[in-house]
Amino acid sequence: MASLIFCRNVGQFLTPLQSQACCKTFSVIQMHQLAALSSPRLVRKSYNEPPNSNLLYFFHDTSVRNVSTTCNRRHNDKGLFNSSLTQKKQLQQGPGLNDFLSGVSLPLQESDDGTDIVLEDESYLGAHHFQGYNRKVFIETYGCQMNVNDTEIAQSILLQNGFKKASNITEADVVLLVTCAIREGAEEKIWTRLQNLKGIKVKRGRKHPLKLGILGCMAERLKHKILEKEKMVDIVCGPDAYRDLPRLLTEVYTSDAAAVNVQLSLEETYADVVPVRLNSDSPSAFVSIMRGCDNMCTYCIVPFTRGRERSRPISSIVEEINILSEQGVKNVTLLGQNVNSYRDLSMEAGDQNSESTQLSTGFSTVYKPKTGGLRFAALLKAVAEVNPEMRIRFTSPHPKDFPDEVLQTMLNYPNICKQIHLPAQSGNSDVLASMGRGYTREAYLLLVQHIRSILPGVSLSSDFIAGFCGETEEAHQDTLSLIDIVKYNYAFCFPYSMRQKTKAYHRLQDNVPKDVKSRRHLELFDRYRVHADIRHKSLIGExxxxxxxxxxxxxxxxxxxxxxxxxxxxxxxxxxxxxxxxxxxxxxxxxxxxxxxxxxxxxxxxxxxxxxxxxxxxxxxxxxxxxxxxx
CATH class of the missing domain: 2.40.50.140 (Nucleic acid-binding proteins)
Structure with missing residues:
Protein backbone atom coordinates (compact mmCIF):
# COMPACT_ATOMS: atom_id res chain seq x y z
CA MET A 1 0.00 0.00 0.00
CA ALA A 2 2.60 2.51 -1.09
CA SER A 3 1.64 6.15 -1.06
CA LEU A 4 2.45 8.68 -3.74
CA ILE A 5 3.02 12.40 -3.42
CA PHE A 6 1.92 14.56 -6.31
CA CYS A 7 4.23 17.40 -7.30
CA ARG A 8 2.22 19.73 -9.50
CA ASN A 9 5.35 21.62 -10.51
CA VAL A 10 6.71 18.61 -12.41
CA GLY A 11 3.25 17.14 -13.00
CA GLN A 12 4.13 13.68 -11.68
CA PHE A 13 3.41 11.39 -8.74
CA LEU A 14 6.61 10.74 -6.77
CA THR A 15 7.48 8.33 -4.01
CA PRO A 16 8.36 9.97 -0.68
CA LEU A 17 12.04 9.16 -1.33
CA GLN A 18 11.96 10.84 -4.75
CA SER A 19 10.20 13.83 -3.23
CA GLN A 20 12.91 14.15 -0.58
CA ALA A 21 15.50 14.40 -3.33
CA CYS A 22 13.87 17.32 -5.08
CA CYS A 23 11.60 19.21 -2.71
CA LYS A 24 12.21 21.72 0.02
CA THR A 25 9.25 21.00 2.24
CA PHE A 26 6.05 19.10 2.34
CA SER A 27 2.74 20.82 3.00
CA VAL A 28 -0.84 19.85 2.41
CA ILE A 29 -2.35 22.18 -0.16
CA GLN A 30 -5.50 20.41 -1.14
CA MET A 31 -7.60 17.33 -0.42
CA HIS A 32 -10.36 15.86 -2.57
CA GLN A 33 -12.54 13.61 -0.46
CA LEU A 34 -14.02 11.00 -2.77
CA ALA A 35 -15.66 8.98 -0.02
CA ALA A 36 -16.41 9.34 3.66
CA LEU A 37 -13.81 6.79 4.81
CA SER A 38 -11.24 6.77 7.60
CA SER A 39 -8.63 9.49 7.50
CA PRO A 40 -4.94 9.14 6.72
CA ARG A 41 -2.71 9.40 9.77
CA LEU A 42 -0.43 12.25 10.68
CA VAL A 43 3.01 10.80 11.35
CA ARG A 44 4.69 13.94 12.64
CA LYS A 45 4.04 12.94 16.25
CA SER A 46 5.74 9.60 15.73
CA TYR A 47 8.97 11.38 14.75
CA ASN A 48 8.93 14.07 17.42
CA GLU A 49 8.79 16.99 15.02
CA PRO A 50 8.48 20.36 16.78
CA PRO A 51 4.91 21.77 16.87
CA ASN A 52 5.77 24.64 14.52
CA SER A 53 7.55 22.45 11.98
CA ASN A 54 6.71 22.92 8.32
CA LEU A 55 7.37 19.25 7.67
CA LEU A 56 4.11 17.32 7.41
CA TYR A 57 4.27 13.72 6.23
CA PHE A 58 1.12 11.89 5.19
CA PHE A 59 0.44 8.43 3.90
CA HIS A 60 -2.67 6.69 2.68
CA ASP A 61 -3.71 4.05 0.20
CA THR A 62 -4.40 6.14 -2.90
CA SER A 63 -7.05 3.66 -4.05
CA VAL A 64 -9.17 4.57 -1.02
CA ARG A 65 -8.98 8.34 -1.12
CA ASN A 66 -7.38 10.75 -3.51
CA VAL A 67 -5.12 12.85 -1.30
CA SER A 68 -3.12 15.34 -3.29
CA THR A 69 -0.01 16.46 -1.40
CA THR A 70 1.98 18.99 -3.34
CA CYS A 71 5.44 20.32 -2.80
CA ASN A 72 5.96 24.02 -2.38
CA ARG A 73 9.28 24.09 -4.17
CA ARG A 74 10.00 25.83 -7.43
CA HIS A 75 11.87 23.88 -10.08
CA ASN A 76 14.42 25.34 -12.47
CA ASP A 77 14.93 24.30 -16.09
CA LYS A 78 17.00 21.30 -14.98
CA GLY A 79 14.21 20.30 -12.65
CA LEU A 80 15.87 20.92 -9.27
CA PHE A 81 17.09 23.66 -6.97
CA ASN A 82 19.94 23.21 -4.55
CA SER A 83 18.60 22.94 -1.03
CA SER A 84 19.92 25.04 1.80
CA LEU A 85 21.89 23.41 4.59
CA THR A 86 18.97 23.81 6.97
CA GLN A 87 16.55 22.15 4.60
CA LYS A 88 18.99 19.30 3.95
CA LYS A 89 19.30 18.75 7.66
CA GLN A 90 15.52 18.62 8.03
CA LEU A 91 15.24 16.03 5.27
CA GLN A 92 18.02 13.92 6.72
CA GLN A 93 16.29 13.85 10.08
CA GLY A 94 12.89 13.09 8.60
CA PRO A 95 11.43 9.65 7.94
CA GLY A 96 12.46 7.65 4.91
CA LEU A 97 10.49 5.47 2.52
CA ASN A 98 10.66 2.43 4.81
CA ASP A 99 9.18 4.50 7.60
CA PHE A 100 6.26 5.44 5.38
CA LEU A 101 5.64 1.85 4.29
CA SER A 102 5.89 0.43 7.79
CA GLY A 103 3.45 3.01 9.07
CA VAL A 104 0.75 2.10 6.58
CA SER A 105 -0.26 -0.99 8.55
CA LEU A 106 -2.44 -0.12 11.50
CA PRO A 107 -1.11 -1.30 14.86
CA LEU A 108 -2.85 -4.27 16.47
CA GLN A 109 -3.65 -4.65 20.13
CA GLU A 110 -4.68 -7.88 21.77
CA SER A 111 -8.00 -7.80 23.62
CA ASP A 112 -8.89 -9.67 26.77
CA ASP A 113 -10.28 -12.62 24.83
CA GLY A 114 -7.13 -12.97 22.72
CA THR A 115 -8.51 -11.45 19.51
CA ASP A 116 -6.72 -8.66 17.65
CA ILE A 117 -8.16 -5.16 17.67
CA VAL A 118 -7.21 -2.62 15.02
CA LEU A 119 -6.46 0.71 16.66
CA GLU A 120 -8.34 3.75 15.40
CA ASP A 121 -6.62 6.08 12.94
CA GLU A 122 -5.98 9.58 14.13
CA SER A 123 -7.30 12.13 11.68
CA TYR A 124 -4.44 14.03 10.08
CA LEU A 125 -6.37 17.28 10.16
CA GLY A 126 -8.26 18.18 13.30
CA ALA A 127 -11.18 20.56 13.63
CA HIS A 128 -8.79 23.42 14.45
CA HIS A 129 -7.52 23.35 10.86
CA PHE A 130 -10.97 24.33 9.59
CA GLN A 131 -11.84 27.15 11.96
CA GLY A 132 -13.78 30.10 10.58
CA TYR A 133 -11.74 32.72 12.47
CA ASN A 134 -14.91 34.77 13.04
CA ARG A 135 -15.66 35.13 9.34
CA LYS A 136 -19.29 36.14 8.95
CA VAL A 137 -21.71 34.02 6.92
CA PHE A 138 -25.07 35.11 5.52
CA ILE A 139 -27.45 32.37 4.32
CA GLU A 140 -30.43 32.87 2.00
CA THR A 141 -33.01 30.07 1.77
CA TYR A 142 -35.16 29.16 -1.23
CA GLY A 143 -37.73 26.40 -1.65
CA CYS A 144 -39.42 24.00 0.75
CA GLN A 145 -39.41 23.52 4.53
CA MET A 146 -36.64 20.94 4.16
CA ASN A 147 -34.39 23.73 2.90
CA VAL A 148 -35.27 25.83 5.94
CA ASN A 149 -34.17 22.95 8.15
CA ASP A 150 -31.05 22.43 6.01
CA THR A 151 -30.19 26.09 6.56
CA GLU A 152 -30.47 25.63 10.32
CA ILE A 153 -28.24 22.53 10.15
CA ALA A 154 -25.59 24.25 8.01
CA GLN A 155 -25.65 27.29 10.28
CA SER A 156 -25.16 25.11 13.35
CA ILE A 157 -22.14 23.37 11.81
CA LEU A 158 -20.53 26.66 10.81
CA LEU A 159 -21.09 28.32 14.18
CA GLN A 160 -19.51 25.33 15.93
CA ASN A 161 -16.42 25.80 13.77
CA GLY A 162 -15.68 29.44 14.50
CA PHE A 163 -17.82 31.20 11.90
CA LYS A 164 -20.23 33.98 12.84
CA LYS A 165 -23.74 34.78 11.66
CA ALA A 166 -24.02 37.92 9.52
CA SER A 167 -27.19 39.97 9.86
CA ASN A 168 -26.95 41.23 6.26
CA ILE A 169 -24.91 40.83 3.08
CA THR A 170 -23.00 44.08 3.63
CA GLU A 171 -21.14 42.70 6.65
CA ALA A 172 -20.85 39.15 5.31
CA ASP A 173 -17.61 37.49 4.24
CA VAL A 174 -19.50 34.52 2.81
CA VAL A 175 -22.96 34.32 1.22
CA LEU A 176 -24.53 30.88 0.87
CA LEU A 177 -27.72 30.17 -1.09
CA VAL A 178 -29.70 27.09 -0.04
CA THR A 179 -31.35 26.16 -3.31
CA CYS A 180 -34.28 24.23 -4.78
CA ALA A 181 -34.19 22.29 -8.06
CA ILE A 182 -37.70 20.85 -8.23
CA ARG A 183 -38.85 23.31 -10.92
CA GLU A 184 -37.18 25.43 -13.57
CA GLY A 185 -38.60 28.62 -12.08
CA ALA A 186 -36.89 27.92 -8.77
CA GLU A 187 -33.52 27.59 -10.50
CA GLU A 188 -34.03 30.77 -12.52
CA LYS A 189 -34.43 32.70 -9.27
CA ILE A 190 -31.02 31.46 -8.16
CA TRP A 191 -29.29 32.40 -11.44
CA THR A 192 -30.80 35.89 -11.19
CA ARG A 193 -29.72 36.21 -7.57
CA LEU A 194 -26.18 35.09 -8.43
CA GLN A 195 -25.91 37.84 -11.03
CA ASN A 196 -26.86 40.39 -8.35
CA LEU A 197 -24.33 38.95 -5.92
CA LYS A 198 -21.66 38.89 -8.61
CA GLY A 199 -21.94 42.67 -8.89
CA ILE A 200 -21.43 43.01 -5.14
CA LYS A 201 -18.47 40.62 -5.28
CA VAL A 202 -16.75 42.53 -8.09
CA LYS A 203 -17.37 45.88 -6.40
CA ARG A 204 -15.73 44.71 -3.18
CA GLY A 205 -12.55 43.55 -4.86
CA ARG A 206 -9.72 42.24 -2.70
CA LYS A 207 -10.14 44.65 0.21
CA HIS A 208 -13.20 42.83 1.55
CA PRO A 209 -13.54 39.75 -0.68
CA LEU A 210 -16.91 38.02 -0.87
CA LYS A 211 -17.14 34.25 -1.24
CA LEU A 212 -20.29 32.80 -2.81
CA GLY A 213 -21.63 29.31 -2.27
CA ILE A 214 -24.47 27.17 -3.61
CA LEU A 215 -25.96 24.62 -1.23
CA GLY A 216 -28.79 22.11 -1.53
CA CYS A 217 -30.52 20.37 -4.42
CA MET A 218 -29.36 22.70 -7.20
CA ALA A 219 -25.77 22.20 -6.08
CA GLU A 220 -26.00 18.46 -6.65
CA ARG A 221 -27.91 18.72 -9.92
CA LEU A 222 -25.92 21.48 -11.66
CA LYS A 223 -22.49 21.35 -10.03
CA HIS A 224 -20.54 21.63 -13.29
CA LYS A 225 -22.71 24.36 -14.79
CA ILE A 226 -22.55 26.36 -11.56
CA LEU A 227 -18.76 26.27 -11.52
CA GLU A 228 -18.33 27.06 -15.20
CA LYS A 229 -20.94 29.79 -15.62
CA GLU A 230 -18.98 33.05 -15.39
CA LYS A 231 -16.79 31.62 -12.60
CA MET A 232 -18.79 33.42 -9.92
CA VAL A 233 -19.29 30.62 -7.36
CA ASP A 234 -16.58 29.53 -4.92
CA ILE A 235 -18.33 26.69 -3.07
CA VAL A 236 -20.75 23.99 -4.23
CA CYS A 237 -22.07 21.77 -1.44
CA GLY A 238 -24.79 19.12 -1.74
CA PRO A 239 -27.50 18.29 0.85
CA ASP A 240 -25.50 15.43 2.39
CA ALA A 241 -22.18 17.31 2.67
CA TYR A 242 -22.94 20.15 5.09
CA ARG A 243 -20.53 18.71 7.64
CA ASP A 244 -17.80 19.43 5.09
CA LEU A 245 -18.60 23.16 4.84
CA PRO A 246 -15.82 24.28 7.24
CA ARG A 247 -13.23 22.39 5.17
CA LEU A 248 -14.62 23.69 1.88
CA LEU A 249 -14.50 27.27 3.12
CA THR A 250 -10.97 26.78 4.44
CA GLU A 251 -9.90 25.44 1.06
CA VAL A 252 -11.42 28.44 -0.71
CA TYR A 253 -9.62 30.88 1.59
CA THR A 254 -6.25 29.14 1.22
CA SER A 255 -6.33 28.82 -2.56
CA ASP A 256 -7.97 30.41 -5.57
CA ALA A 257 -9.72 27.19 -6.58
CA ALA A 258 -13.40 26.44 -6.07
CA ALA A 259 -14.31 23.78 -3.51
CA VAL A 260 -16.92 21.11 -4.24
CA ASN A 261 -18.57 18.26 -2.35
CA VAL A 262 -21.89 16.94 -3.66
CA GLN A 263 -21.41 13.33 -2.57
CA LEU A 264 -24.74 11.70 -1.65
CA SER A 265 -24.85 9.47 1.40
CA LEU A 266 -26.72 6.30 2.34
CA GLU A 267 -26.45 7.15 6.04
CA GLU A 268 -26.28 10.91 6.67
CA THR A 269 -29.26 12.24 8.65
CA TYR A 270 -27.48 14.91 10.77
CA ALA A 271 -29.02 13.19 13.80
CA ASP A 272 -26.35 14.56 16.13
CA VAL A 273 -26.54 18.15 14.85
CA VAL A 274 -28.74 20.50 16.86
CA PRO A 275 -30.04 23.03 14.30
CA VAL A 276 -29.69 26.73 15.04
CA ARG A 277 -33.17 28.13 14.50
CA LEU A 278 -33.45 30.99 12.02
CA ASN A 279 -36.04 32.72 14.20
CA SER A 280 -35.46 31.85 17.84
CA ASP A 281 -38.46 33.98 18.89
CA SER A 282 -40.95 31.95 16.84
CA PRO A 283 -43.18 29.43 18.65
CA SER A 284 -42.84 27.12 15.63
CA ALA A 285 -39.95 24.90 14.52
CA PHE A 286 -39.09 22.26 11.93
CA VAL A 287 -37.55 18.90 12.82
CA SER A 288 -36.13 16.70 10.06
CA ILE A 289 -36.85 13.02 10.76
CA MET A 290 -35.63 11.48 7.51
CA ARG A 291 -33.93 12.36 4.23
CA GLY A 292 -34.19 11.17 0.65
CA CYS A 293 -36.95 9.37 -1.24
CA ASP A 294 -37.39 5.91 -2.80
CA ASN A 295 -40.65 6.50 -4.68
CA MET A 296 -39.06 7.47 -8.02
CA CYS A 297 -42.06 9.37 -9.40
CA THR A 298 -41.27 9.96 -13.06
CA TYR A 299 -41.44 13.77 -12.82
CA CYS A 300 -39.42 14.19 -9.62
CA ILE A 301 -35.75 15.10 -9.23
CA VAL A 302 -35.64 14.61 -5.44
CA PRO A 303 -34.28 11.00 -5.42
CA PHE A 304 -31.39 12.23 -7.57
CA THR A 305 -30.61 15.34 -5.53
CA ARG A 306 -31.26 14.00 -2.02
CA GLY A 307 -30.60 10.29 -2.42
CA ARG A 308 -32.21 7.20 -0.91
CA GLU A 309 -34.48 7.17 2.13
CA ARG A 310 -32.84 6.96 5.55
CA SER A 311 -34.35 7.84 8.92
CA ARG A 312 -33.06 9.32 12.15
CA PRO A 313 -33.32 7.27 15.35
CA ILE A 314 -36.44 8.05 17.36
CA SER A 315 -34.29 8.83 20.40
CA SER A 316 -32.45 11.67 18.64
CA ILE A 317 -35.72 13.15 17.36
CA VAL A 318 -37.31 13.04 20.80
CA GLU A 319 -34.19 14.62 22.28
CA GLU A 320 -34.35 17.52 19.81
CA ILE A 321 -38.06 18.05 20.48
CA ASN A 322 -37.38 18.07 24.22
CA ILE A 323 -34.86 20.86 23.65
CA LEU A 324 -37.41 22.80 21.59
CA SER A 325 -40.02 22.30 24.30
CA GLU A 326 -37.65 23.76 26.89
CA GLN A 327 -37.17 26.76 24.57
CA GLY A 328 -40.92 27.40 24.57
CA VAL A 329 -41.71 26.04 21.09
CA LYS A 330 -45.40 25.10 20.78
CA ASN A 331 -45.67 23.96 17.16
CA VAL A 332 -43.33 21.35 15.64
CA THR A 333 -43.50 20.11 12.06
CA LEU A 334 -41.83 16.77 11.33
CA LEU A 335 -40.12 16.93 7.95
CA GLY A 336 -39.21 14.40 5.29
CA GLN A 337 -39.49 13.95 1.54
CA ASN A 338 -41.76 10.99 2.29
CA VAL A 339 -42.30 11.56 5.98
CA ASN A 340 -44.77 8.76 6.72
CA SER A 341 -42.50 6.04 5.28
CA TYR A 342 -40.25 6.66 8.30
CA ARG A 343 -38.44 3.56 9.65
CA ASP A 344 -36.02 3.68 12.56
CA LEU A 345 -33.44 0.99 11.79
CA SER A 346 -30.98 1.99 14.49
CA MET A 347 -29.50 -0.59 16.83
CA GLU A 348 -31.40 0.85 19.78
CA ALA A 349 -34.69 0.33 17.92
CA GLY A 350 -33.75 -3.29 17.31
CA ASP A 351 -35.70 -5.66 15.14
CA GLN A 352 -38.96 -4.85 16.88
CA ASN A 353 -41.10 -5.13 13.78
CA SER A 354 -40.55 -7.96 11.33
CA GLU A 355 -43.73 -7.23 9.37
CA SER A 356 -43.66 -5.54 5.97
CA THR A 357 -44.76 -1.94 5.69
CA GLN A 358 -48.52 -1.61 5.29
CA LEU A 359 -49.76 0.37 2.31
CA SER A 360 -53.06 2.15 1.89
CA THR A 361 -55.66 0.01 0.11
CA GLY A 362 -55.21 0.07 -3.67
CA PHE A 363 -51.69 1.54 -3.56
CA SER A 364 -48.41 0.04 -4.78
CA THR A 365 -44.69 0.87 -4.84
CA VAL A 366 -41.81 0.55 -7.29
CA TYR A 367 -39.74 -1.18 -4.62
CA LYS A 368 -40.11 -4.39 -2.60
CA PRO A 369 -41.96 -4.24 0.74
CA LYS A 370 -39.67 -3.05 3.52
CA THR A 371 -39.39 -4.94 6.79
CA GLY A 372 -38.05 -4.14 10.24
CA GLY A 373 -37.66 -0.97 12.20
CA LEU A 374 -39.96 1.28 14.19
CA ARG A 375 -42.55 2.94 11.96
CA PHE A 376 -44.11 6.38 11.70
CA ALA A 377 -46.95 5.64 14.15
CA ALA A 378 -44.41 4.80 16.87
CA LEU A 379 -42.60 8.08 16.20
CA LEU A 380 -45.84 10.08 16.34
CA LYS A 381 -46.67 8.58 19.74
CA ALA A 382 -43.21 9.31 21.10
CA VAL A 383 -43.10 12.96 20.02
CA ALA A 384 -46.72 13.63 21.03
CA GLU A 385 -45.92 12.54 24.58
CA VAL A 386 -43.00 14.96 24.96
CA ASN A 387 -45.31 17.87 25.76
CA PRO A 388 -49.13 17.74 25.55
CA GLU A 389 -49.11 21.51 24.99
CA MET A 390 -47.00 21.20 21.83
CA ARG A 391 -48.76 20.79 18.50
CA ILE A 392 -47.32 18.13 16.18
CA ARG A 393 -47.63 18.30 12.39
CA PHE A 394 -45.86 16.44 9.58
CA THR A 395 -45.09 17.01 5.93
CA SER A 396 -44.79 15.86 3.21
CA PRO A 397 -46.36 12.39 3.22
CA HIS A 398 -47.18 10.03 0.36
CA PRO A 399 -50.79 8.76 0.15
CA LYS A 400 -49.59 5.15 0.03
CA ASP A 401 -48.27 5.23 3.63
CA PHE A 402 -51.43 5.80 5.67
CA PRO A 403 -52.19 2.57 7.54
CA ASP A 404 -54.93 2.71 10.16
CA GLU A 405 -52.32 2.70 12.93
CA VAL A 406 -51.16 6.17 11.87
CA LEU A 407 -54.71 7.52 11.64
CA GLN A 408 -55.67 6.05 15.02
CA THR A 409 -52.61 7.61 16.61
CA MET A 410 -53.62 11.00 15.22
CA LEU A 411 -57.10 10.49 16.67
CA ASN A 412 -55.85 9.46 20.12
CA TYR A 413 -53.53 12.42 20.73
CA PRO A 414 -55.19 15.88 20.88
CA ASN A 415 -51.88 17.62 20.21
CA ILE A 416 -51.35 15.84 16.87
CA CYS A 417 -53.06 18.22 14.46
CA LYS A 418 -55.94 16.83 12.45
CA GLN A 419 -54.35 18.10 9.27
CA ILE A 420 -53.01 15.93 6.44
CA HIS A 421 -51.21 16.95 3.30
CA LEU A 422 -52.31 14.37 0.72
CA PRO A 423 -50.58 15.05 -2.63
CA ALA A 424 -52.75 13.85 -5.51
CA GLN A 425 -50.76 15.44 -8.40
CA SER A 426 -53.56 14.53 -10.85
CA GLY A 427 -57.16 13.33 -10.85
CA ASN A 428 -56.77 11.14 -13.92
CA SER A 429 -55.69 7.49 -13.61
CA ASP A 430 -53.77 7.43 -16.90
CA VAL A 431 -51.74 10.50 -15.94
CA LEU A 432 -51.13 9.04 -12.48
CA ALA A 433 -49.77 5.88 -14.13
CA SER A 434 -47.43 7.97 -16.31
CA MET A 435 -46.28 9.78 -13.18
CA GLY A 436 -45.51 6.48 -11.46
CA ARG A 437 -47.62 7.40 -8.45
CA GLY A 438 -48.76 3.84 -7.68
CA TYR A 439 -52.50 4.48 -7.39
CA THR A 440 -55.62 5.33 -9.39
CA ARG A 441 -58.13 8.13 -9.00
CA GLU A 442 -60.53 5.67 -7.41
CA ALA A 443 -57.98 4.44 -4.85
CA TYR A 444 -57.17 8.03 -3.87
CA LEU A 445 -60.82 8.91 -3.32
CA LEU A 446 -61.34 5.76 -1.24
CA LEU A 447 -58.40 6.82 0.93
CA VAL A 448 -59.90 10.29 1.42
CA GLN A 449 -63.19 8.72 2.47
CA HIS A 450 -61.41 6.34 4.86
CA ILE A 451 -59.37 9.13 6.46
CA ARG A 452 -62.48 11.22 7.05
CA SER A 453 -64.29 8.25 8.59
CA ILE A 454 -61.56 7.99 11.26
CA LEU A 455 -60.73 11.71 11.57
CA PRO A 456 -63.97 13.69 11.22
CA GLY A 457 -63.28 17.31 10.38
CA VAL A 458 -59.74 16.62 9.20
CA SER A 459 -58.14 19.37 7.12
CA LEU A 460 -56.81 18.14 3.77
CA SER A 461 -54.38 19.86 1.42
CA SER A 462 -52.79 18.65 -1.80
CA ASP A 463 -50.29 19.19 -4.62
CA PHE A 464 -51.26 19.31 -8.30
CA ILE A 465 -49.19 19.39 -11.48
CA ALA A 466 -50.78 21.02 -14.52
CA GLY A 467 -49.80 19.93 -18.02
CA PHE A 468 -47.79 16.78 -17.31
CA CYS A 469 -46.55 14.81 -20.32
CA GLY A 470 -49.49 13.59 -22.40
CA GLU A 471 -52.16 15.25 -20.26
CA THR A 472 -55.29 15.78 -22.36
CA GLU A 473 -58.04 18.28 -21.76
CA GLU A 474 -60.23 15.43 -20.52
CA ALA A 475 -57.54 14.42 -18.02
CA HIS A 476 -57.33 18.01 -16.83
CA GLN A 477 -61.10 18.05 -16.28
CA ASP A 478 -60.72 14.91 -14.15
CA THR A 479 -58.34 16.80 -11.89
CA LEU A 480 -60.77 19.69 -11.57
CA SER A 481 -63.55 17.26 -10.65
CA LEU A 482 -61.30 15.66 -8.00
CA ILE A 483 -60.92 19.09 -6.40
CA ASP A 484 -64.71 19.49 -6.51
CA ILE A 485 -65.21 16.17 -4.73
CA VAL A 486 -62.54 16.47 -2.02
CA LYS A 487 -62.90 20.22 -1.35
CA TYR A 488 -59.39 20.81 -0.03
CA ASN A 489 -58.56 23.38 2.62
CA TYR A 490 -55.46 24.28 0.64
CA ALA A 491 -53.78 23.26 -2.61
CA PHE A 492 -50.35 23.89 -4.15
CA CYS A 493 -50.65 24.01 -7.94
CA PHE A 494 -47.76 24.25 -10.41
CA PRO A 495 -47.29 23.99 -14.18
CA TYR A 496 -45.16 20.98 -15.09
CA SER A 497 -41.43 21.62 -15.47
CA MET A 498 -39.38 18.76 -16.93
CA ARG A 499 -36.20 17.95 -15.01
CA GLN A 500 -33.09 16.24 -16.31
CA LYS A 501 -32.24 12.80 -14.86
CA THR A 502 -35.90 11.97 -14.23
CA LYS A 503 -37.65 9.05 -15.91
CA ALA A 504 -40.01 11.48 -17.66
CA TYR A 505 -37.02 13.26 -19.18
CA HIS A 506 -35.72 10.04 -20.71
CA ARG A 507 -38.97 8.30 -21.67
CA LEU A 508 -41.78 10.84 -22.06
CA GLN A 509 -42.41 13.91 -24.18
CA ASP A 510 -43.06 17.31 -22.68
CA ASN A 511 -45.78 17.87 -25.27
CA VAL A 512 -48.24 20.21 -23.53
CA PRO A 513 -47.71 23.79 -24.75
CA LYS A 514 -46.54 26.31 -22.19
CA ASP A 515 -49.61 28.52 -22.53
CA VAL A 516 -51.88 25.50 -21.99
CA LYS A 517 -49.94 24.57 -18.86
CA SER A 518 -50.36 28.11 -17.53
CA ARG A 519 -54.11 28.12 -18.22
CA ARG A 520 -54.66 24.76 -16.58
CA HIS A 521 -52.53 25.78 -13.61
CA LEU A 522 -54.68 28.86 -12.99
CA GLU A 523 -57.88 26.86 -13.41
CA LEU A 524 -56.76 24.38 -10.76
CA PHE A 525 -55.82 27.18 -8.39
CA ASP A 526 -59.09 29.06 -8.92
CA ARG A 527 -61.17 25.90 -8.44
CA TYR A 528 -59.53 25.08 -5.12
CA ARG A 529 -60.00 28.67 -3.90
CA VAL A 530 -63.73 28.53 -4.59
CA HIS A 531 -64.14 25.56 -2.27
CA ALA A 532 -61.74 26.93 0.35
CA ASP A 533 -63.71 30.18 0.46
CA ILE A 534 -66.98 28.30 1.01
CA ARG A 535 -65.41 26.09 3.67
CA HIS A 536 -63.94 29.00 5.61
CA LYS A 537 -67.16 31.01 5.52
CA SER A 538 -68.96 27.98 6.96
CA LEU A 539 -66.79 28.33 10.07
CA ILE A 540 -68.27 31.74 11.01
CA GLY A 541 -69.43 31.61 14.61
CA GLU A 542 -67.19 28.67 15.50
Missing part, protein backbone atom coordinates in the same frame (compact mmCIF):
# COMPACT_ATOMS: atom_id res chain seq x y z
CA UNK A 543 -64.67 28.92 18.33
CA UNK A 544 -61.16 27.87 17.30
CA UNK A 545 -57.93 27.39 19.20
CA UNK A 546 -55.25 29.66 17.74
CA UNK A 547 -51.53 29.57 18.54
CA UNK A 548 -50.36 33.19 18.47
CA UNK A 549 -47.32 33.78 16.23
CA UNK A 550 -47.04 37.55 16.43
CA UNK A 551 -48.28 40.74 14.83
CA UNK A 552 -50.19 40.58 11.58
CA UNK A 553 -48.16 41.56 8.53
CA UNK A 554 -50.86 44.00 7.48
CA UNK A 555 -51.49 45.78 10.78
CA UNK A 556 -49.62 46.19 14.04
CA UNK A 557 -53.01 46.42 15.76
CA UNK A 558 -53.82 42.81 14.87
CA UNK A 559 -52.35 39.49 15.92
CA UNK A 560 -51.89 36.48 13.69
CA UNK A 561 -51.71 32.77 14.39
CA UNK A 562 -52.55 29.27 13.16
CA UNK A 563 -55.47 27.03 14.02
CA UNK A 564 -55.38 23.23 14.12
CA UNK A 565 -55.98 23.07 10.35
CA UNK A 566 -52.90 25.26 9.76
CA UNK A 567 -55.09 28.10 8.49
CA UNK A 568 -54.00 31.61 9.36
CA UNK A 569 -56.33 33.45 11.74
CA UNK A 570 -56.13 37.24 12.24
CA UNK A 571 -57.76 39.01 15.19
CA UNK A 572 -57.46 42.37 17.02
CA UNK A 573 -54.87 42.55 19.77
CA UNK A 574 -56.82 43.27 22.95
CA UNK A 575 -56.07 42.63 26.65
CA UNK A 576 -57.42 39.31 27.91
CA UNK A 577 -57.98 37.61 31.24
CA UNK A 578 -57.85 38.82 34.81
CA UNK A 579 -54.34 40.14 34.27
CA UNK A 580 -55.61 42.27 31.36
CA UNK A 581 -52.55 41.46 29.21
CA UNK A 582 -52.21 41.26 25.46
CA UNK A 583 -51.59 37.73 24.09
CA UNK A 584 -47.96 36.97 23.31
CA UNK A 585 -46.34 34.65 20.73
CA UNK A 586 -46.69 31.10 22.03
CA UNK A 587 -50.01 31.74 23.80
CA UNK A 588 -53.11 29.71 22.96
CA UNK A 589 -56.15 31.93 22.42
CA UNK A 590 -59.75 30.92 21.74
CA UNK A 591 -60.96 32.99 18.78
CA UNK A 592 -64.53 33.24 17.53
CA UNK A 593 -64.52 33.33 13.72
CA UNK A 594 -66.32 36.37 12.28
CA UNK A 595 -65.37 36.19 8.58
CA UNK A 596 -63.25 34.21 6.17
CA UNK A 597 -61.71 34.06 2.72
CA UNK A 598 -60.01 31.29 0.76
CA UNK A 599 -56.69 31.95 2.49
CA UNK A 600 -57.39 33.38 5.95
CA UNK A 601 -59.91 33.60 8.76
CA UNK A 602 -60.75 36.68 10.83
CA UNK A 603 -62.15 36.69 14.33
CA UNK A 604 -62.21 38.15 17.82
CA UNK A 605 -60.20 36.85 20.75
CA UNK A 606 -62.26 35.55 23.68
CA UNK A 607 -59.80 34.21 26.24
CA UNK A 608 -56.46 32.53 26.72
CA UNK A 609 -56.37 28.80 27.43
CA UNK A 610 -54.25 25.68 27.02
CA UNK A 611 -54.36 23.02 24.35
CA UNK A 612 -55.32 20.41 26.94
CA UNK A 613 -58.22 22.44 28.34
CA UNK A 614 -59.55 23.31 24.90
CA UNK A 615 -59.42 19.65 23.84
CA UNK A 616 -61.49 18.69 26.88
CA UNK A 617 -64.10 21.30 26.00
CA UNK A 618 -64.49 19.80 22.51
CA UNK A 619 -65.63 16.52 24.06
CA UNK A 620 -68.86 18.22 25.12
CA UNK A 621 -69.68 19.51 21.61
CA UNK A 622 -72.19 17.56 19.49
CA UNK A 623 -70.11 15.28 17.26
CA UNK A 624 -72.62 15.17 14.37
CA UNK A 625 -72.79 18.95 14.11
CA UNK A 626 -68.98 19.16 14.05
CA UNK A 627 -68.72 16.61 11.25
CA UNK A 628 -71.37 18.31 9.14
CA UNK A 629 -69.71 21.70 9.44
CA UNK A 630 -66.33 20.46 8.31
CA UNK A 631 -66.98 17.85 5.61
Missing amino acids: KQLVLVEGESRKSSLDLSGLNDANTRVVFPSIPLGSENLHPQPGDYVVVEITSGSSLTLQGKALYKTTLTEFSKSLLHEPRVEYVQRNL
